[in-house]
Amino acid sequence: MNETISIGVFDVIIFLGVIQGIFLSFMLLKKARHENQSKLLQGLLLLFLSLTILEELLNNTGYIVQVLPLSDFSEPMNFTFGPLFYLYCKEVINHDKSPKKWLHLLPAVFWLLYMTFYFIQPDALKYNSYLETKHPEWEYMNVDRIYPDDPLGLRNFVNEMTLIHFIVYIILSLSLIIRKIRVLKQSIVFPKNEVLRMLRNTMLHFLIIVLIFTGTKFYFGMDSDIGSYFIATYIAFMFFITSYQVMQRSSYFDTPHLFPELSFAKYQRSSLNEADKERILSKLRIILEEESYFKNNLVSLSGLAKSIHENKHHVSQVINEKYEKNFFELIAWYRVREASQILIGDKERKLTIEEIADRVGYNSKSSFNSAFKRYTGHTPSEFRQLNKDS
Known part of the structure; x- marks a missing residue:
């Protein structure tokens, strides 16, 4: 196996974005224990986005060869982005509490189960898959496999299915936002409601991602993975902006602090019963x-x-x-x-x-x-x- 490692400036940006994204998702998921489900949905969305661009980072730098069992681990997450954003819109707009809403994630669960055929394959096959997308000029390895890695041939169309699935949920989300804007009798372009402005801006970011994805696939071909690299970089910048906004709105700066308080074992010797x-x-x-x-x-x-x-x-x-x-x-x-x-x-x-x-x-x-x-x-x-x- 060729274990060449290559790290560029944008790889560093993506790496920092992964750290930011995982930290933000951790804080949101922690908050979800005591607050509404919007934090849970937002936290899961940021977590899955972070893990997805982490895999792209591993592939682009060559580190994936060091952890071949993790190859394509984030592929099922492609079918969570649209549903999670749609469910988040429903939660903050309509306060949807229906337990059936999680049925929207069934395609992601199905794809995870279907990917088992690939996950059980030998590392040599996963190495060859990595070469197909990143280094087709390198020498491939011989593979002996007992079970097919894609018995129904579905993974040949994963890019198309991901795009269609995502666009469907973007349309559903957009319809929710537009209906709420009309109820409030506000401008669709410049809504006064801050939550609706936030949802509109997030929608624009996702539309940009769709344009990057379709543009690169059209120009470089459906088998090219260069669009994923551009998208990972863009998502990293989204995380940076989100972190900045969190700091701007944090009440931490409204109270006196110097250094973080160490709270572990804080009450270990307390005399309180x-x-x-x-x-x-x-x-x-x-x-x-x-x-x-x-x-x-x-x-x-x-x-x-x-x-x-x-x-x-x-x-x-x-x-x-x-x-x-x-x-x-x-x-x-x-x-x-x-x-x-x-x-x-x-x-x-x-x-x-x-x-x-x-x-x-x-x-x-x-x-x-x-x-x-x-x-x-x-x-x-x-x-x-x-x-x-x-």
Whole structure:
């Protein structure tokens, strides 16, 4: 086997994109445990995109020869991108909770099972497949196989099926977005709703990917893999932009931090027993839910602990263990819940977003918007409009 390794500038860009994508997907999937399913769908989409461009990176650099059992491992994921984006649109637009929605992923499951015929083949066959797409001029290996790797000949048309499947779901997603824009009586080109603008922009990115795919296949031939390299680079840049937007909207910069806190074994030597934890939890519920301590715009962990006459570290432990949040996340959650009730209330329709932010304890509209969107998936203005139209 020829184990030549070649690394270019764009390979480095793709590698950094893979790292960014996997990190973003990890954070989204972690959030999905406590929030709506849109985080789960978004996390899975980013994860599968990351793994797909990782395989392209392995193929283009030649590292795939070092891990031939992983050859074409991401091919079934091609049939997840369209459905996951469509389901994400349904979730954020219509709040679809139907368990049947996961049936859209059946083609991906079928393809994964069908790929078993290829996965069980000897490494020599997978090496030859790599040469066909990347180095057809190299010497091929002799292969003895007992079972066919593509018994129905379906993989000969995987590019065409992937493209058709993806376009069908893009059309379905676009129809959802257009219907919602018409319901809200907004412009299709420049919708005022931030969620709809985000979906529209994501749609444009996917259309660009389709154009890259079809353009390269038409110019270089269906057997050429150069389009996948261009697409992987483009997706890497998408991840970079997403990471930048996450940092821009993060509430991390609204609170004092210097270096990350090390939380492992944080409460290993704590003297708190379960009775103490329940006692502190009861005090927290009273001061937060009955006295609305979170509305104070100068809230702090030490101030909260002092108000309920408890040790600050014990209060922090109870918040982490019982609420599964840190102090600032807990305060933001209560503030967003209170703001949601204000926005829904008919008597409060005339309040500005700045006034509502001030009522629930925020000093700035931007911090309020970031926290509100993090927990609801919408900005306060979008949330008000959606509830007004419903």
